[in-house]
Amino acid sequence: MEPVTVAPTEYTDILTPEAIEFVVALDREFGARRVQLLDRRRRRRATRTTELDFLSSTKQIRIDDTWTVAPPAEDLMDRRVEITGPPERKMTINALNSGAKVWMADFEDATAPTWENVLSGQRNLRDALDGTLDFTAPDGREYKIGTDLPTIMVRPRGWHLPECHVRIGGRAVSASLFDFGLYLFHCGRKQIERGSGPYFYLPKLESHLEARLWNDVFVFAQQRLGIPRGTIRATVLIETITAAFEMDEILYELREHSAGLNAGRWDYLFSMIKNRPDVVLPERSQVTMTAPFMRAYTELLVKTCHRRGAHAIGGMAAVVPSRDPVAAKRALNQVRQDKRREVGDGFDGSWVAHPGLVETCREVFDQWLGFEPHQIVRKREDVRVTAKELLDVKATAVTVSEVALRTNVSVALRYVAAWLGGRGAVALGGLMEDAATAEICRTQLWQWISTGTPTDYGVPVTAGLVTRMLREELDVLAETGALDEDSARCFGQARTLLTVLLTERTCPEFFTLPAYLRHMTGGNLQPAAAVPA
Numbered sequence: 001m002e003p004v005t006v007a008p009t010e011y012t013d014i015l016t017p018e019a020i021e022f023v024v025a026l027d028r029e030f031g032a033r034r035v036q037l038l039d040r041r042r043r044r045r046a047t048r049t050t051e052l053d054f055l056s057s058t059k060q061i062r063i064d065d066t067w068t069v070a071p072p073a074e075d076l077m078d079r080r081v082e083i084t085g086p087p088e089r090k091m092t093i094n095a096l097n098s099g100a101k102v103w104m105a106d107f108e109d110a111t112a113p114t115w116e117n118v119l120s121g122q123r124n125l126r127d128a129l130d131g132t133l134d135f136t137a138p139d140g141r142e143y144k145i146g147t148d149l150p151t152i153m154v155r156p157r158g159w160h161l162p163e164c165h166v167r168i169g170g171r172a173v174s175a176s177l178f179d180f181g182l183y184l185f186h187c188g189r190k191q192i193e194r195g196s197g198p199y200f201y202l203p204k205l206e207s208h209l210e211a212r213l214w215n216d217v218f219v220f221a222q223q224r225l226g227i228p229r230g231t232i233r234a235t236v237l238i239e240t241i242t243a244a245f246e247m248d249e250i251l252y253e254l255r256e257h258s259a260g261l262n263a264g265r266w267d268y269l270f271s272m273i274k275n276r277p278d279v280v281l282p283e284r285s286q287v288t289m290t291a292p293f294m295r296a297y298t299e300l301l302v303k304t305c306h307r308r309g310a311h312a313i314g315g316m317a318a319v320v321p322s323r324d325p326v327a328a329k330r331a332l333n334q335v336r337q338d339k340r341r342e343v344g345d346g347f348d349g350s351w352v353a354h355p356g357l358v359e360t361c362r363e364v365f366d367q368w369l370g371f372e373p374h375q376i377v378r379k380r381e382d383v384r385v386t387a388k389e390l391l392d393v394k395a396t397a398v399t400v401s402e403v404a405l406r407t408n409v410s411v412a413l414r415y416v417a418a419w420l421g422g423r424g425a426v427a428l429g430g431l432m433e434d435a436a437t438a439e440i441c442r443t444q445l446w447q448w449i450s451t452g453t454p455t456d457y458g459v460p461v462t463a464g465l466v467t468r469m470l471r472e473e474l475d476v477l478a479e480t481g482a483l484d485e486d487s488a489r490c491f492g493q494a495r496t497l498l499t500v501l502l503t504e505r506t507c508p509e510f511f512t513l514p515a516y517l518r519h520m521t522g523g524n525l526q527p528a529a530a531v532p533a
């Protein structure tokens with residue numbers, strides 16, 4: 001068998017020989033299927049998105065009224081407010097003390113996957129369950145977790161990402177299996193012993209075959225660790241256009257492990273832009289959840305979940321509260337409005353990105369649900385969604401304003417620089433920006449360049465114009481002394497990377513993949529002594 005190598009780390013309590021062996025066993029069992037499915041994604045992309053339809057091969061699953069998913073686990077019954085965030089030490093404590101019903105510890109959109117971040121995140125999760133998680137801030141503030149904690153769900157990275165610090169015969173292991181495997185290995189039993197379970201959010205799936213792969217991973221992992229089958233639960237994010245056509249099938253594949261679906265609205269919009277490069281959408285703030293194609297997708301999601309006895313969880317209102325009282329009130333109103341729409345449509349709970357929004361989301365769901373833990377009984381049989389409606393994305397803007405163009409340039413540059421510096425979520429201009437929202441900015445810029453979209457000041461968007469704006473943005477930061485040596489390096493790398501990605505002939509799939517491969521895979525790998533070669 002090929003030798004296993006691991007990058008040096010001080011997290012030897014997390015990367016124990018047994019834990020590495022478990023991750024390697026997962027990757028040896030499922031790595032090849034993952035690669036085949038990624039290849040299938042590439043081949044499928046050649047199909048025109050306009051021709052997408054519900055699959056004929058799985059029609060029987062869709063029309064069969066008799067199957068449902070497993071009943072919700074006791075502590076996943078009431079999910080009216082879920083907070084998300086990276087499992088960074090202080091934020092882990094704040095999220096656990098936030099009063100939310102669920103905390104999603106995020107290794108995907110909100111985490112820049114440096115070796116340090118992915119391993120410290122695992123340690124923080126383990127320490128939280130051991131009751132040893134504490135933190136002292138540089139200003140002396142002490143942080144400790146309280147007693148009434150939310151249920152924890154963990155979002156591993158998507159199938160497309162490798163974890164290059166662990167290699168089998170020189171081949172990087174899957175980042176999904178790495179994050180999932182380490183968490184299950186260290187925390188699975190602890191969660192069961194405290195009356196909960198190992199629960200997951202599964203991001204960026206593109207088909208039910210990818211859900212089947214996850215289900216097979218769960219069955220294998222539970223058996224290997226001696227955990228009863230069906231203990232793992234997982235909520236799948238519907239955040240790609242192809243997955244929207246396979247919601248029933250995704251629930252079906254995972255039915256003994258399913259904990260419903262979530263409307264991952266930002267990645268969904270990103271997926272739509274990527275897959276319909278010909279249809280120019282207006283700036284991000286103007287494509288709201290009431291756009292017909294977004295509405296069709298969320299309505300179908302609620303209906304599909306409730307018909308199968310599963311929770312439908314709403315998406316992220318990406319505003320964060322400001323210190324300015326007027327802006328803070330505006331943000332809360334925006335969140336309230338968004339959550340009201342969701343609960344009225346039948347969602348059973350929703351996401352917030354900040355502890356300051358938990359109360360607002362809870363109030364809205366309390367008002368509607370009262371003492372009921374969810375509204376799965378509302379079957380939404382009135383909803384009929386066709387393939388045409390899911391794809392009903394129309395070119396609504398013929399021109400792009402200078403403000404929109406500069407905003408996308410600024411957010412893309414600042415976010416990619418922050419990500420390269422190790423921060424996967426940042427607040428920019430009152431908005432939460434993470435990998436999904438930044439991808440929207442990046443792909444919109446690509447789309448505007450590739451279609452030569454006119455600006456409202458008379459010139460088309462070109463690569464030259466956007467690269468000039470990137471340089472101007474960087475110059476302003478440099479001139480105002482905002483950049484220290486490290487951030488200047490990250491901004492330089494971000495600008496170079498964006499310049500390449502924005503001028504590719506076809507829209508690059510993810511920025512995180514080349515950014516990771518170019519800038520986060522350093523370190524000499526060493527043989528993993530205890531793992532059999």
Ligand SMILES: CC(=O)SCCNC(=O)CCNC(=O)[C@H](O)C(C)(C)COP(=O)(O)OP(=O)(O)OC[C@H]1O[C@@H](n2cnc3c(N)ncnc32)[C@H](O)[C@@H]1OP(=O)(O)O
Binds near residue numbers: 432
């Ligand atoms: C599209 C999607 O996938 S959405 C899901 C993925 N994205 C996310 O999860 C983003 C989560 N949110 C965040 O990371 C943060 O809210 C940010 C980065 C946007 C803003 O964070 P900050 O700049 O620290 O905001 P702010 O200064 O207002 O924070 C106030 C306090 O709340 C804490 N806080 C803010 N957001 C969170 C959170 N999501 N979880 C836990 N604690 C949080 C901060 O740590 C800070 O704590 P302190 O007062 O003890 O120092």
Ligand SMILES: O=CC(=O)O
Binds near residue numbers: 239263265266267316
């Ligand atoms: O993961 C959530 C999203 O909106 O993207």
Ligand SMILES: [Mg+2]
Binds near residue numbers: 239
């Ligand atoms: Mg997402």
